[in-house]
Amino acid sequence: MRYDSVIIGGGLSGLVCGLRLVQAGKRCAIISSGQSALHFSSGSFDLLSALPDGEAVTSPVEGVKVLAEQNEEHPYVKMGVERFAALAAEAVATLQGAGVEVEGDVAKNHYRLTPMGTLKPTWLTLSGYVRSESAEALPYKSVLLLNAEGFLDFYAQFISDELRKTGTTCRICNFNLPALEIIRNNPTEMRSANIARIFDNEQAVEALSQIISREAGECEAVLLPAFLGIERGDVLARLQERCGRTIRVVATLPPSVPGVRTQIALRKAFERAGGVYMLGDTALGFEESEGRITKIYTQNHGNIAIEADDFVLATGSYFSQGLVAKREGVVEPLFGSDVCQSESRGEWYERDLFTAQPFEKFGVRSDASLRILRGGKAVENLYVIGAGLAGFNPVKEGCGAGVSMLSAVYVSDNILKK
């Protein structure tokens, strides 16, 4: 089997990279073990919310210039501060092209509503999610907060108490539906993805719209947990149409229904454009020759090698097992890439979970083109993108999704330039 490019890892980064390559006419395959960080997405994509020293960033395009002074190993800095805005624009275009509707501005962060009820800066937010241009308050004076009775992964009181502080009055209402009773009978079933399936059914949408019309009263907007439909993407639109009201969704605890939908949308766009998505497969080994990777082997394909001109590693960090922490040190398990890390295990951690953890900055070493270093030397045709990159803290700097998408665009450009 021969492709122009093979991407290992089918999360946000791998999909964006793959989409751009197939759209440019490359024969491209993605090998995906199935899950990715999109499955617990907040519904937003962060670009840059804070600097390594903790200072908040309101404008990512401006912030990245200061970032360059604080951390020259940061992937944004390696890719070139001057290319930052263009890469971001390309990333947005790729999402939109795949039918993933997002809103946001690279020059100015907006704010998303967290499940804790606080407002957090971000770059892009999926349409349908509640968002605000202001860090201080929502654009609504009064909201109705609806939750499915017994859904524990969304706690409305957390949100309503915070909103009240910012001047938005909030009424909480729990609703029940016959279909919910059925899933509730199994004690583990009341989770977002299962509830979402209920709303793939027209009857449930109709029933919910009646509840909204009955309960919403004078409220300016109705907020719901993000569990409206797995297969169908138009549930929110139909609800709004029926009720004639502003209805928005708020992130829940995982799984993230809109995150799963985003992953599916990107995958379908990739496949429509001619890409091959090998779902449920895992890369296990490779062959190399004269400083190049020539082929890889996967679990499902056994001794049938997959050959390509270029390979892209998009396997994520620890959670997705793109990085594996062993007792003796952190390794990149597929290619044995050089990994940037602290000397001893005692230095991996900070005692407060909520401070920047050193292990989050560990990752695969790369050159300026994001080609992977092995034994200190760049491999001619092997790139790294996404969470596996070294030198950044996705959570504290609010840049995880941004690094994933921008590095994907950057590397696809580098491959296409060849």
Added chain:
Amino acid sequence: MTKEYDVIIIGGGATGAGVARDCALRGIKPLLVERFDIATGATGRNHGLLHSGARYAVNDHESAEECIRENMILRRIASHCVDETGGLFISLPEDGLEFQKKFIESCLSAGIYAEAIDPKEALLLEPSANPALIGAVKVPDGSVDPFRLTTANIIDAKLHGAEVLTYHEVEELIMEQGRVVGVKVLDRKSGERKEIRSRIVVNAGGIWGHNIAKKAGVTINMLPAKGSLLIFGHRVNNVVLNRCRKPADADILVPGDTISLIGTTSSKVLFDEVDNMYVTADEVDLLLREGAMLAPSLLHTRILRAYAGVRPLVASDDDPSGRSVSRGIVVLDHATRDGVEGFITITGGKLMTYRLMGEWTTDLICKKLAVDAKCTTAERPLPGSSPQKREQTSRKIHAVPTMQRESSLYRHGDMAERVETSTSAKRSLVCECEEVSVGEVEYAINALEVNNLVDLRRRTRVGMGTCQGELCACRAAGLMAEHGKYCTRRAKQDLASFLNERWKGMAPVAWGDTLRESEFTMWLYDGVCGLTTKKEEEK
């Protein structure tokens, strides 16, 4: 406050709870004060081993005898806290079989059933044991849940008239004419201070008893000894595994509930460290290296967390250097020892002998108060432990899904019937790892004196499974707020501090899947939820 008690017991560990129960059963009115939750000190930080006494048989005949007696008593009175797993003392080639002979003789002379079995039979009995073993001895070890045991004692004490104040810290002892007549306590939740009087004050503060005694001007030469342990992600062994050699580091592997525990290390620590101990990377490596000698599969088993407790070792009064320490029970009547009336210290000993410690202390209290009543704690089953009632309870709640029913019965014994299970909403799971339902969480919140998520965890195992509180912590915090335990602002602070408490135990072993889980927790709570620690929130 004019209310007067017969006895004030300082310390809500197993010992304090045992004293409180014994007093209450003998018609003496006790008040127990504890600065945190019950069982937060050494009681909640050990192996949870139901010692047969075999470990002490060779070197400490008296302790061994005490252990086996109490072992048999606990099987009767605390059956819902005890898992009768049996134990094996295995000899590896480097240990030789020399020690085994002496070991069996010593066990038998202390009244401990000990039988050498064929190595092959030992491996059939416990397949996780090191296949290189050359000898094995069967003993009546088991495991005991220290928290459940302490709770049961507290519940029974309260049923018989005891009062309990958790989150109350003793700041001073009230002294009048060379006599201890009460305590000044700080209510840690409200910040209020009050005086409470009693005829006798019992110091059952474990290692913290060292400082409590000082408040009466009394010196007890205690030596804090840190013992670190590792918790594995599943039940690796079903039989307690020990090394058949002179007791050393990391030579006991105990199955408990859904997990297994290896321990311990032993090192001296300073008194100012005992409130906040961290397990080091070296200790973790030592525990793993030695643990793998008992059960080689430990090297490939996920470690959930590491933690450390402090043993309250007491130096003999005639040895100020502290070299000759005893693990035996120490009851100090400060009237005869130091000329301070109305003050007793109970220390030393071990979890296994908590009941006997309670008995001896209460005997002394009775003598002082001229009460003529016999100890009955060895015969009366603890609440939750009645086998007939448990069977009845199991039948009563038969409609509850099997796993949930068994988990609930395992944790609460016959008290499981108090868990609301009538609707599907109540049966909905808060914690999937440990099968904790909404009903069980609500029962704990309403009936078991829960103040925060850590308290809730001790009563229900919420957040103790493989995910270490990833999703259940948030759900439980929501339920706590809903039931008026606190406002949502405090709920979020509590959630952050609960996650940090989990992290404290995970950081020393955060590689492999444990690090994956931690990264996920960080992404979720810090990233998606925007949760911060208190300091930042105030800013």
